[in-house]
Structure formats: structure tokens, C-alpha cells
Amino acid sequence: MKLIRNPRFTSLLKCVSQLSLETLSKPPISETGFLLCCTQNPRSLATQRTAAGDEVSSEKSSVKKTRNGTRITPRFRKLAEEAMLNYFYSTRGLQYMIAESMSKNSPIFIDNLLKKVSCVAASDINQCITRYLRFHPVNEFEPFLESSGLKPMEYTLLVPSDKIFLNEDAFLLENHHVLCYCGVDPKKIGKIFKEAREVFGYETGVLASKIKGYEDLGFSRLFLSKLIVSSPSILIGNTNLEMAKFLNRLKSVGFDFDWVMENLSEEAPCDWISVNRVLSLLKEICFDEDELCGLIRKCPRLVFENSGKWTLILAGFETKLGSSRSELCSLFQKFPQIQVEKCVLNLRHCFLFLKEIEILRNRILITKKSKK
Incomplete structure (x- = not known):
């Protein structure tokens, strides 16, 4: 606690917390002023040739073929898609929109199917696939989920074990x-x-x-x-009342749904309770709604990055270091163009480093006293 109350320590921590990790990872510069990584390697050309050769051999080994060894060309795949569309729509009776999506947006499924059929010419592809499917009905959940944006490793556990046709669900x-x-x-x-x-x-x-x-x-x-x-x-x-509450609070300070849509990530689910908490925090440290609106508009990541959880951690850490309300507001107003998570991790590393220095200093002082 003595270290935390030290104003010089606190000032240093706040300074380091705003450093971007990119600044620390820039390549070294030689005395001539050029980046060392740009110096030419006399063996680079040979290395490039070797790499190119490896790439060609890799491409050859990854060429996809049908069961009897015929290479799967783009034309083959296109005809296979048409055959699958006809199968899903005409034979299986699925809606045309779904059948079309399943046939056009599931390339891995199509390639795996082509590996199982024996086809010599492109003109035979429709007949070959039709004949194969007559005796080997496919699990329709696989192309359905792939065409819905999932990879095989993602949908493997989602495919029902007791169904193979979509109409069964x-x-x-x-x-x-x-x-x-x-x-x-x-x-x-x-x-x-x-x-x-x-x-x-x-x-x-x-x-x-x-x-x-x-x-x-x-x-x-x-x-x-x-x-x-x-x-x-x-x-x-x-x-979801928490979501409605959050959106209405943003709307009350001047943010429309279009702005929220631009900043809302589709990759990670939003924790609406957490974003409400961080919004309450920012409202508490800002002096008025205009300042709050300006802060959020300038740095929306404070609210939306990981649902604002890193912002709450940062605010808690700064508070323990003795930061006042106005200092917190100033910190967020001048927040650097880096992720909040990186800022928190920088701050943590700096704190632990300085803590180690203090421990070492105390050990030295104790050793000196014991020798007297």
C-alpha cells in the first residue's frame, strides 16, 4: 500500500498504461537510419525459390479429385452445385431459397461428395451424383449448417445423431x-x-x-x-429488459440505433448487464451529458469492447491507485488509440515490475541494517 500511495509511482503507472504495445515492438533501426529487417540477405533469392517450389508441390498434393482420379475443376464443382440444387429442391422438396443456399454455400460438403463419386467427364456429373444419392442419402444438416456460416469443426457436435433430413426437425x-x-x-x-x-x-x-x-x-x-x-x-x-434499458439510455444522450449498429460486434455476444454498468460508471465520472456523449462518441470501445468489462477493471485499478473522479474522466478523455485490454495489461505489468523493485529495495535495506 505504501508503494501505491507514492505519487511518483502512480504517475509512472498512469504514463505506462497509455503506451501502445506497438510502440514497444517496433523493429530496431541501424546507424544508417534504415530498418535492420530491410537489409538484403544474399541467400534470400534462393530461399524464395525454395519456398516457391515448396508451394507448388503443396498445391499439387492438395489437388482434389473424384473417386476414380478425375481432377475436380471449377466447372466440375459448378455442375455439382447445380446437381445438388436439383436434388435438394426437386427430390427432397426443400424450399428453393434453402436448397440454393445449401448447394452454393457449402464448398467443403460438395468437395467431399465429389471425392465419393466416379465421374470421367463433366457432362456425367449430374448423373453420377444422382445415382450416388439414390443409394447414399446425405446428412442434410451438414450442408445446411455449412451454408449458414459454420465450419465443419464448429457444426460436428451440432448435427443430430438421430436425423439426417431437415424435414425431420x-x-x-x-x-x-x-x-x-x-x-x-x-x-x-x-x-x-x-x-x-x-x-x-x-x-x-x-x-x-x-x-x-x-x-x-x-x-x-x-x-x-x-x-x-x-x-x-x-x-x-x-x-431482454437490460438491453432495452441500455439502448434507451444511449438514445437519451443522443445516440441512435444506427450508431449502435456500427459499433456493435457480431462476433462476440454482448453482456447487457455489463454495458449498463460501464455506462453508469461513465455517467458518474462525467460532469454532464454533453461530456458523456462526447466521451462515448470519441471512444466507443470503452463501452463495447468485451461489453465494457475491461473499462470497469481499469477504473477499479485506477481508483485503488488513488485517482479521483476528475482524474478518471481525464484518463478516459485522453485514452490512446489502443484496446482497453492492452492498456490494462500494460498497467498490470508495470505495477508488478515496480512492486518487484520495491521488494528488492526493502531486502537491500534489511541486509544493510543487519550488517551494522
């Missing part, structure tokens, strides 16, 4: 259609299936009513579609 396609009608990109529906699978088990009308509930809050379909992809969990249970 009573409400799957119905809820898929509702999401598409809402404006969700079919290629992103896989994320919803992965994170909120129960959504696809809703009975008729349930999912539509949940979406209607959010539309009644004033959300446009475009905004709602991105919101659903970002946080599929909002479709589970009752209307």
Missing part, C-alpha cells in the same frame, strides 16, 4: 424462414444455431412474436437483425 426450417424474413443474413444464421439452438425448436408463431416484441420497442428490422446475430440469447426467454 419439425420447426427448424420454419424458424429459419422467420429469421430470414426478419432480415438476418442466411450465412450468419449458423451463429444463432450454435449459440441459441433452442430458438429453432420454437413452435409456430413463438419466434415471430418475440421479434415483434422488439419491433414494438422501436427497433428497425435492419438493427434488430444485427442485434440478433450479435446476441442470439435475446430470443430466449422474455424480452
Whole structure:
């Protein structure tokens, strides 16, 4: 605690916390002023040739072929897609939009299928695939999930063990259609299936009513579609009041849904309780709504990066170092163009380093006293 109260230590920590990691990782510069990494290696040309040769051999070994050794060309794959479209739509009776998406947006599935058929010429591909599927029906969940944006390693555990046809899942396609009608990109529906699978088990009308509930809050379909992809969990249970509260609070200080949509990540789900907490924190340290609005607009990552959790950690750490409300506000106003997480990690490393120095200093003093 003595170290934390030291003003010089606190000042140094705050300075280091704002250093970008990129600054620390710049390549060294030689005395001539040129980057050392740019000096020419006399063996570089030979190395490049070797690398090029390895690349060519790698490409040759990765060439895909049918069962009887015929190379799978782009034309082969295109004809295979047409054959699968005909199979899914005409033979299996799937909706045309779904059949088309499954045939065009599942290249891994198509390649694996072509490896199993014996085909000599491109003109035979349709007949070969039709003949193969007559005796070897495929698991339709695989191309369905791949065309929905998932990779094989992601959907392997999601494929039902007791079903192979999509029509066997009573409400799957119905809820898929509702999401598409809402404006969700079919290629992103896989994320919803992965994170909120129960959504696809809703009975008729349930999912539509949940979406209607959010539309009644004033959300446009475009905004709602991105919101659903970002946080599929909002479709589970009752209307997410924490989310509605957060969006209304932002709206009250001048942020529309379009701005939120630009800054909301579709990759990671949003923790609405956490973003509400960080919004309350920023509102507390800012002197008025104009300052709060300016701060969030200047640095939206304070709110949206990892749902604001790193911002809460940073504020807590700075508070323990003795920072006042105005100092916290100043820190956030001058926040560097780096991730909040990096800033916190820099601060932590600096703290631990200086703590080690203090421990070493105390040991030296104790040793000196014992010798007297």
C-alpha cells in the first residue's frame, strides 16, 4: 500500500498504461537510419525459390479429385452445385431459397461428395451424383449448417445423431424462414444455431412474436437483425429488459440505433448487464451529458469492447491507485488509440515490475541494517 500511495509511482503507472504495445515492438533501426529487417540477405533469392517450389508441390498434393482420379475443376464443382440444387429442391422438396443456399454455400460438403463419386467427364456429373444419392442419402444438416456460416469443426457436435433430413426437425426450417424474413443474413444464421439452438425448436408463431416484441420497442428490422446475430440469447426467454434499458439510455444522450449498429460486434455476444454498468460508471465520472456523449462518441470501445468489462477493471485499478473522479474522466478523455485490454495489461505489468523493485529495495535495506 505504501508503494501505491507514492505519487511518483502512480504517475509512472498512469504514463505506462497509455503506451501502445506497438510502440514497444517496433523493429530496431541501424546507424544508417534504415530498418535492420530491410537489409538484403544474399541467400534470400534462393530461399524464395525454395519456398516457391515448396508451394507448388503443396498445391499439387492438395489437388482434389473424384473417386476414380478425375481432377475436380471449377466447372466440375459448378455442375455439382447445380446437381445438388436439383436434388435438394426437386427430390427432397426443400424450399428453393434453402436448397440454393445449401448447394452454393457449402464448398467443403460438395468437395467431399465429389471425392465419393466416379465421374470421367463433366457432362456425367449430374448423373453420377444422382445415382450416388439414390443409394447414399446425405446428412442434410451438414450442408445446411455449412451454408449458414459454420465450419465443419464448429457444426460436428451440432448435427443430430438421430436425423439426417431437415424435414425431420419439425420447426427448424420454419424458424429459419422467420429469421430470414426478419432480415438476418442466411450465412450468419449458423451463429444463432450454435449459440441459441433452442430458438429453432420454437413452435409456430413463438419466434415471430418475440421479434415483434422488439419491433414494438422501436427497433428497425435492419438493427434488430444485427442485434440478433450479435446476441442470439435475446430470443430466449422474455424480452431482454437490460438491453432495452441500455439502448434507451444511449438514445437519451443522443445516440441512435444506427450508431449502435456500427459499433456493435457480431462476433462476440454482448453482456447487457455489463454495458449498463460501464455506462453508469461513465455517467458518474462525467460532469454532464454533453461530456458523456462526447466521451462515448470519441471512444466507443470503452463501452463495447468485451461489453465494457475491461473499462470497469481499469477504473477499479485506477481508483485503488488513488485517482479521483476528475482524474478518471481525464484518463478516459485522453485514452490512446489502443484496446482497453492492452492498456490494462500494460498497467498490470508495470505495477508488478515496480512492486518487484520495491521488494528488492526493502531486502537491500534489511541486509544493510543487519550488517551494522
